[in-house]
Structure formats: C-alpha cells, structure tokens
Amino acid sequence: MAEKPATIVYTHTDEAPLLATYSLLPIVEAYAAKAGVEVETRDISLAGRILAQFPDRLTEEQRVEDALAELGALATQPEANIIKLPNISASVPQLKAAIKELQGQGFDLPAYPENPQSEEDKEVRARYDKVKGSAVNPVLREGNSDRRAPASVKGYAKKYPHSMGAWSADSRTNVATMGKDDFFDNEKSVVIEGEDTLSIVHVATDGTETVLRESVPVLPGEVVDATFMNVAALRRFLTEQIARAKAEDVLFSVHLKATMMKVSDPIIFGHAVQAFFPTLFEQYGPQLREAGISPNDGLGALLSAVGDLPDGEAIKASVEQGLADGPAMAMVDDRKGITNLHVPSDVIIDASMPAMIRTSGHMWNPAGEEQDCLAVIPDSSYASVYQTVIDDCRAHGAFDPSTMGSVPNVGLMAKAAEEYGSHDKTFEVPAAGQVRVVSSDGTVLLEHDVEPGDVWRACQTKDEPIRDWVKLAVTRARASGSPAIFWLDEARAHDANLIAKVKQYLPEHDTDGLTIEIMTPADATAYSLERIRRGEDTISVTGNVLRDYNTDLFPILEVGTSAKMLSIVPLMNGGGLFETGAGGSAPKHVQQLIQENYLRWDSLGEFFALAASFEHLAGYADNPRAQVLADTLDRATATFLEEDRSPSRKVGGLDNRGSHFYLALYWARELAAQDDDAELAADFAALAERLGAHEQTIVDELAAVQGSPADVGGYFRPDDAKADAVMRPSATLNEDLASL
Template sequence: MKVIYTYTDEAPALATHSFLPIIEAYAGKADVEVETRDISLAGRILAAFDLVPDALGELGELAKTPEANIIKLPNISASIPQLKAAVKELQAAGHAVPDYPDDPQTDEERAARAAYDSVKGSAVNPVLREGNSDRRAPASVKNFARSHPHSMGAWSSESASHVATMSDGDFRHSERSVTVAEAGELRIEHVAADGTVTVLKPAVKVQAGEVVDAAVMRAGALQAFLAEQVADAKAKGVLFSVHLKATMMKVSDPILFGHAVTAYFADVFAQYGDDLASVGADPDDGLASVLTALEKLPAEKRAAIEKAITATYDSGPGLAMVDSDRGITNLHVPSDVIIDASMPAAIRSSGQMWNAAGEQQDAKFVIPDSSYAALYAEAVAFCREHGAFDPTTMGTVPNVGLMAQKAEEYGSHDKTFEIGTPGTVRVVDAAGTALLEHEVAAGDVWRACQTKDAPIRNWVQLAVSRARATGWPAVFWLDETRAHDAQVIQKVRAYLADEDTDGLTIEILPVAEATRYTLERAKRGENTISVTGNVLRDYLTDLFPIMELGTSAKMLSIVPLMNGGGLFETGAGGSAPKHVQQLVRENHLRWDSLGEFLALAVSLEFLADKTGNPRAGVLGKTLDDATGALLENGKSPSRRAGELDNRGSHFYLALYWAKALAEQTDDAELAKVFAPLAERLAAAEETIVGELNGVQGSPVELGGYYVVDKAKADEVMRPSATFNTALAEF
C-alpha cells in the first residue's frame, strides 16, 4: 500500500509544491512510498482527449480496492467559463485540445462536447467517493478555536436579511420517487403532445433496491418567483443575491443562474434579447459573459445596451457584490457565489453581504429550490433572535454523509435536461412501464437521480458507529413529506433495526426541525452528529465549521471506502481563487494546509494498520503532535504579506514534526535518524523564516492559472535555499 497524494488546482496545488518535498523526505525514512496523481482540471482535460494517462480513472478503480490510500485535495468543479479559460491556457501552452463547442454541429464537435462534459462540474468526487463521508473537527483544532476564537459579526434583531425560496413549481415540490425491485435498465424519454417519442437517455443501469427520483423545476414558476424577489428586494431596501451550486449541479444550476440574470436585467433582455443572442451572449454563463459578448456588436448598439444595463443598476435593487472594488456582482460568474461557501460567510458576518460601495448591507438570499433552503432560513432566523454564535463555547457538529457511488442529487448531471418542447418526460422500465413521469413545458429543467441500497446501509452503520464512539445524538436529516426522503426513511428504519442502538439517541427530523435542534444544542455547547444526504453534507460541513473554527479547511474528512480502502479529504477549497490572486499580486499565499496535515496523519495511521508498518504509525502520531504545536505556537498562515504564509507554516510543521520524531520513544532508531534534522532546522529557524518572508511583497509569475508552469511554481513556493538544502541533504 502506498500513499497517493493528489495534485489538484489553485491554492491547494501551489501548497503541494511546498509541502510534498517535506512529506517525501520524512516518509522515505519510514519505508512509506508516496506517489502523486494529477487530477487537476487541466490534467483531466488532457486525459479526456487521450493526451495524458487518465489519472482520475486510475484512482477511481483503485478506490474500489482494499489497497486504496488516497489523499484528495480540493479541486476545481469547473463551470463553463472556467472550463473555457482552462482550454485557452492549454492551447496557449501548445496542447492540441479543441475549443469548447457551445452548439456542436458535427460528429467531431459532439465528441469534443461529450469529452468536456465529462470534465466539468463535480467530475472528481463521484469517481473517488466509493464510500460515505465522516467529517469532523479534530479535538486539537476544536480546542484551539475555543482558546483562540475567530471573529464573528454582531447580529441585530432588526436585521432585514432573509432567505427567499419557492413554495411550488420547484424540484422539491415536484419530486417523485420509487424503489426499484429488480436490477435492470431504465429509459428516460420525452413524449410530445403528438405522441412523438424522443429518448433522452437510453440506458440507466439500476440495482435491486435502488431509489430512483425524478423532479422538475418549472421555468414559468421560477421566472415568476425571481421577478417577485427582485421587486421585493427593491421595496425592502436589501441587496439581491442568488445562491446556487452551479459547479456541483453543473447542468441545472447554471440554467437557474441564467434565469436570475435575466430576471434582474428583465428590461435589457426584453428590449435587446435578440441582439444579445445574435452574438452568443448566454446569461447561463453569467453577466460577465454577456458583457464580453457585447464587444461583438456594432458600437452604437453596444452603447445602447450598456446604457440600459446601467439604468437597471440605478432603478433596481442593490446587487450583492463578489468584489466591490472591481465591480464584480453576484450575477457576474455562476461559480463565484457557491451557496455552501457564500451563505456561511454571510451568516458569520452579521447576515450581510457587500454592496457596490464596499459596505456590508442586509440581503435577500435567493435560493430558488426549496429542498434545503430551510437550513439557511432557520440559521438566519436563529442568529437574528439569539445573536452570533460564540466559538469559545459552541458545540461541534460532525457529519456522516451519504455520498457513495454517486448518491443523490450530485449524481444527476447525466440525467438532467432542459426541455425544448411541451409534453411528458417519463422513466420507463424494460417492460415499458412508466415508473415516474412529469408533464413538462418548454424551458423546464427535468432531472433524475439515483441512490443505491448498499451505500444507504453503510451510511446507517457509519452513523451508529459514530454515535456509539462519541455518545452524542445522531440526527438523520430526512423529511417524510419529501418523496425521495420517504423512500430512504423506510430503509433507514429497517437498517437501524439491524444495529445495536441501545442507549443511543437517534432522531429522524426534516431540515427545518433538524436545523433548530442542532443550533439550539450548539448554542448550549452540546455536540450533535448530523447524518445527511449528499448535498446537505456539503452545506453543513461548511456552515458549522465556518462558525466553529472560522474555516471549513480545518475539518478532518475521512471516507471509509466500502471495499476496505481509505480516502482522506483535506477540506474545502472555496476560498482558493482569492488566495491565488494574492500570491500573484504580493507573493504571499495565505492558504492554510491544516487539512492536508490532518489527512496525512490519518492516512499514515491507516497504512500502518493495514500493512503492519509501525513506523508509518509513528509518523502519523508525531505529525498530529506537530500539528498541535503549530496551532499552539501561532504558526498558521497570516493574511498579510511580509508575515508568515503557507510556506512558513510548512517550515514550522517540518520543524515540529522532526522534533516530535526525535523525542518519541516508540522507535529509538527513527528518533536517532531525525534528531540531527530537528537540530539543524531549529538552529536555522531565523534564517529560513527570513528567506521565506523576505521574498514577499512583489508580483510573481506562475505561467498560468489552470496550467501552472511547475518549475516556476517550485521556485515560487520553495524560496528558502537553507531549508531546501537541509531537506535535500537529509
């Protein structure tokens, strides 16, 4: 068994250039093999066109075996604008990849589009996640947050911020669900009013006991809802902000985002829609894409549309901003405002977002689909009533998440369709029987998703084991009035009956009640295990860690793979783009690799248990000790240039790790090996930190954003000759 360390994107990838040499040097002394696999967006694009080996596919197969020991860093879940930007960089670097075809007409273009569709959105996680998720704040991290609390914005009981969501016509209210009795294949088809049948997906393989859902977002209801929210935001004097998951939900949510752009700029599209369409302006790609397409219009027409856009800004509600200084709004790019990052940030900062003047202001949080909107609505209402949470006293909320084998909504991409003509969409079995069906209109977004039986059983077992290990209540966030959840609840109750739950508190509550129950306990300093589906797993493991710890990057994320291997995730990467921008501008990377430290320690202990290599276990235990020392001594990255950053944090981790290895008594020979390194790094501390901090303050060149020049990245991320020499000579 080896440690497979993934090379991904943005700040986590840059941090790898600094941290990986340390890992390799230390692991080599304990007979632990470390290999890397490139699953970055650029790497996945190249693999999709057979220009490099398919590293993700290889890891996907490995994840199904007992030998898997994969450390997975955050990667880009690419929106179409991100995908197109990566393609441009690859082409500029000399790679023979085709343009992304927006409207494929030839077989070659259709093949290229299919290749790109396999890469965009959440393409990595469903492949690797052959197990369910166990995410929690390690005790050392939680204790540190309590003794060194992060800032929390003060809430006002007069806050006008609120969540707006649909009450009908959305996925939640139209959902239908069935449990399939026998293994086989299903077909998804569209039947027009005249009886014409169009097969949307010819073969959906299903297993016995699998839950299959179908739901539709009705375009007319969505448009009416968005128009109402724009008007209401104006009337209430709050910012208009849309919160979606346009990366993970890579087909449906960009379409919903486009509707929001069109709703806010309704007059512009009513008057100039044909002109905009003529130059390929697609609101699904965001306002920035529309503004770029304007350049293709004649100057006079372009000026008229720009004037109309400015008039909308003046007459409409204020727009929440992503970057007030640069004029980048909430509607500019669909991947800029991802709900599980944007909503916790707003809740942490007084329930407000930034306006065009760079000031915080109350906001209307528009979450069209009501499936999980209650989580945020309840959190906003709770903070308005009780004030901000106190990190020094609040409880912790670990999560057991159902995600194995593409479970639930995140497995719906290849079964999501924007409807072209009215009719009926139905899911049909091999005998021709319609299991699920919906009447649809043009523009509706229809989707189906699957949840296999074995992952549900494993999820229940994992929840019970965590409840038993901690003694904390475990709450299944399931709503019997929702079609999908009703099917899952039947299975949960059956599988709970097979487990020893004596003395345990196990609850099944719908989202709003589960949120209130958990928030009330957290406020009292009590801990609660959230047991959720795939999407809520994402939402909760950002919301609670951001309130508890100040960031979701400090969570320990273990995926016990169903066939015996291990996948160790290192936290969320939502803030990674801003970190890269600061590095390029100031040569300061504030990315915190704590998640990498935590995941590596558990991975080493896992390897020790699996292979009988006690030295790997010593490495893991001492890495935990070093991580604790790093936190206690305040050696995490600073936000300001000229101070300790990611590279300095890595040096101190190496120093404390070497010291812990030199001082441990489980392996005297290993202690003797590391003692000289510990002494050398300690003696050179001032010099090394001076070299690491001294390079900061000036711009750096990485050769690209998606296609980084690795030699340049090495040079930028390893600027201390003294430290580099010490590692090399070790």
C-alpha cells in the first residue's frame, strides 16, 4: 500500500456547503478507507476562525486550533492535498451576527468594537480584522488557478440547456463607472529591484507623519502598486447615477465586493447609501454617528438600530421618503422589502452581474417585477467587461447554452497576488496630505496627494507567481488547443508592468503553434464572446480579481452555475488545492433547510474536486487504488448528470441528501464493475447490490423528512449531533455505508 502519506484534508466551512458536508463526507470517508486513504477535516469556518483568535477568553474545552494557519503551512508542502469548500468572506454585519451567535452558545467573546478608542478595544478589533473579508483564500492559495467546466458538465448543459432570458435590442440596461479619479485612473506601479522592507506613510499638510503600515517585506522583481479613489469624485458620480437612473426609468443598483474587498468596498457602499438618502444624512448624520450607526453596514443595519434613538421614527420616515423620491431600487428580496443597499454582502458583483445578464439584463423591482437597470460599478478597472457583454446581448440576443463555447480561466493568485482592498494595506485617509510608499533607505517609490476620506490602497504581486502563471497559461493552451488571452491593459500602471513580465517569460516556453495574445479586458471580452457564439473555446488568463469575476460570469452563462466548475490550484511546491465552486447562493439554501428541511445545494463541484484530489494523491503517494477511486468517481459523476440527480429547487423533489445517495450508488456500481483491482471490486459489489436493492426505501426515508422545520443548532456554528441527524435521516443508507 502507499508508502508516503495518503491523506486528504477536507475543509469544514460555512452555510450550505457545510451542511452538505455532514451528508457527503461519511460517504467519502467510507469509500476512501478502502483505498488506504485517510480523510481528515479542518475547521476554517467563520465561527472557527473567530474562536481561534480568542483562546484567552475561552475555557480549555472551548478552545480550537488555528486550522487556517495550519493549512497555510501545509499548502507550502509537497504532500498537501486540500479540498477547499466555499467559505464566508465576512462583511462586518456577518461578523457581528456570528459573534452574537457564538456568545449565545456560551463563548465569552468581546463585542466587535465599531470605533475602538482604548488600547484593549484596538487589540480586540485587530483580532477580529484577521477574520474579515477574504481571510482564507490568500492563506491557502500557494499556487495559481486552473478553472474550467468539466466535459461532462458542458455536455450536459448542451444536451439540457438551462433557461436564458431573452434580450431586446431596445434594452436600457447599462453599466455606469467613474473612469476618472478612481482606482484605475490613479494607479502607480513599480517593480522592486532588490529585497527590502517598505513602509506606508501618511504626511499631513502640516508635515505630521503617521506610519500607516510599518513593514511591507518585498522580494526582487515584485510588482508593488498604489492607488486611491477620490471620495469627492465618488460622491459626485453616485449622485449623478441616481439622477440618471430616475431620468431613464431604470432600476438603480450598486455592484461591489464588500466581502473580498473588506476594507475598501464597505466604505464605497456606505457612500452609496449616503448619496441615495442625502436628506436623511444631512438631518440625522451626527446623531447616527454618535450612536455608532455606520452607513457602511447598510440600510438594514441602520433601520434595525435606530429604533432606540429619540428620532427613530423620524429617521425611518426619512428613509421611506428617500425611497419614494429616488429612482426605483433593485431588490434583493422584494417580498421582504430588502433593497440593493440593505446589506453590503448581499449584492456581490461576480455573482450579481452574471445573474442579471442571464435574466434579460433585468433585476427585480419593488413590485416584484423584472426591469432594466443601471448597474453602478464605481471603479472602472473591469466595468468594461460587463458593459461589453451587455452590448453584445443587446446586439445579438441571449447566448444559447446548447451551442456556445467555453471560457476557462488561468488566474494569477499565488502568494496573495493582487489582493486589492482586502488587507492591511488599504486605508481611509484621515487628513489631507500625501500617502507614500517608502523604501528602507527613505526613497519615495510611490506617492499620491489625498484628501480626507479618500480610499487609498497598495498591493503586491510577487515575481515567482507571475512566472508560474505564464507557465500555466502555456500549459493549458497546449493541452486544450485553445487560444490563451492575457487580459491586460497597457494604459493601467500595474498591467503595464505585468505585460513586460509576460513578454519576458513567454520565450521560456514552447509556444509554436499556439495562439497567445495580450488584450485589454474589453477587447478580450469581445474576442471571447465572438468565439463563444461560434461554439469555440478561449482561455482567459487574468489577474486575481478578474479570475473571480470571469469564473462566475462565463460559467453562469454557459452551464447555469459556477458551482459545477473544476477548480484546481497546482501549488507551487508540488501539492494540490482543489476548490469546489462558489458559495454565493448558500445563505438562501440554509434558510430553506431551516424552514422546510430541504437543502437544494448542489455538491457537483465537490465530486469533481474529489476525483482530481484522488488522482493527485495516486501519483504522489504511489497509490493505485486512489486512481481507481478517481476514475470510477468520474464515470459515476457522468451517470449522475445523465440521470439528472442534481437537487431540484422545491420540496417534494430530490434534495442534496438524495443526490449524495445516488452518487454513492453509481460510484459503488462503477467500482464493482472495474477490473483494475479485484479485491476492491468485490468489496463494492456487495455495497452496490445493497444500495440498489434499498433504493426506494432510502429515497422514501429521505423524502419523509421534507416539509417541516429543521434544527441544526446554529447558522454559523451548527451543533454537530443535530446537523448530523438532519443531514443523515436515512437509517437504511447509514447502515449500508457501515457495512463497508
């Protein structure tokens, strides 16, 4: 059997993916054990990450390991084999909700300090800041991203195309973006010559210097950028777009990423809230600030908090008047009155824009009807991508999933590349003056003149990941035969430096016969769409943020969801990280489970990740049985798709638990039928026979629990026993698995 460690680490995350794990993981563990593969779990959920920050506040029994730090170290090792499910990238409202739940479960956690003044509050805030936003991905992603639709998924989408809303040539849907005085326009970039430690300093107009970031270690060849968004220009822009939406009679919607961009985008979101309700903040702004109510947390948090204020009813009336006076606003849930500005994490650009494009360019209005909209994306770095798709649909109609090609992605993300707005190098400028990036010898590398409230950010992209990214792009172009397009704009400072490096590193590879080009994001989008409509594939080779956007945009159009993608991260030191799709719809799925004991989360992404993980382990650990598991799981997944065993949307159909049963059945049958390992075939022949004989009983047991409320003991930190009981309600299936 295997001489090297044969271990897969399966992450324990959040929301619907976590609940699905209670059902799927016992199947995986049982099958893997027969191949001598151990499956371990590590808790990187939001709740687990919070608890790991406060061991001094917890009892010995309550303390948890810092699993994220442990996995970050593992990701640098050649034996790493990690299956990473979607996790919460926490906005402040989500973080506060998680803290409240944990406090209710008996954990002595401090409240989140909104405006820390004391040293103790500042120290508590610093701990909580470590778990906000995209805290997980930069730690685990020690490699670049290879993301594409598996052939079985693409084939299924062509055979059974998902619904696509019709587009009209007179659609009034458009994107609005700043174009000036934003992150794109103000960006400056430098390539570091030698190893150094930089600092970020604010110099006020009176000469007062404040160190914003004392230590920024850099390596030779590293690309360091700095830029800022002018808040006065932002406010003018937002006010103009609110007026434009009303004049054009379209819905007003703001599309940001307040989860990943945990510092910058909540601030921008807060300005949108203030711009939409100018009278409210003119009259009651000081009172709201004094009460610790921040527009950055959204309209929902504001309305929940003002009930205790002396002018609470007047403030609520002012909100209602603002809604009446402004343009109609796009709704997250029109039945509950939840608007686009209620919660900063409700409308995440990479999920919301493709969904809008797929639905005829419409969003929901307050009356629960579809309507054209003005999609406000303040920073112009990538807004042109979405405008180009909208223009294409307006000219040529909706895409046809039964004939359209594909846009797989090679994404630059290793070693926290291009982590914009989500880290400790993003600041809301405290006073007028300059923000400078300074080398250890005092040389000013980058500087900007800034005003109070401007959002300034710096970011790093190391040379080694860029070189690996170019290599991966060539590798995928060679393997697939598709053109590979680098989405880079020489008019942008950061991209200009990346273009120079791409041109430097491409000659290191055999590119004969390959089509590899560099285009602006808008031109690359148009080129890819033209090929898509001809049924042709085009690899998008992008930076980290566009990787996020494109791996939702194109899959949602092509196969109906981004959750069905194969997402492989070849770690630079030889290990493998296997991601399982996006979690944007996870909150609604949890709500349905709690209300109706029905989970419609689709685990197909986990199936693909598992097969790739077993295959990787087979090679590394010299474990032929792991390869058998990989091959048979691939075939079982193809049957799963052909038999349409994915969860349906409503009670009465097959849900997530039922889909896991059918995967187990098809996988057992494939293992029993394979002739590479007779002993393994014999083991699974008995299980396949039992599962087949008990099919109707198991399906009936799973269906019997539907329709009534379910109690899993917590949203952010479910009770294991309760969640296990809810997600494994078939005694027959449990007994059959135990027979292995």
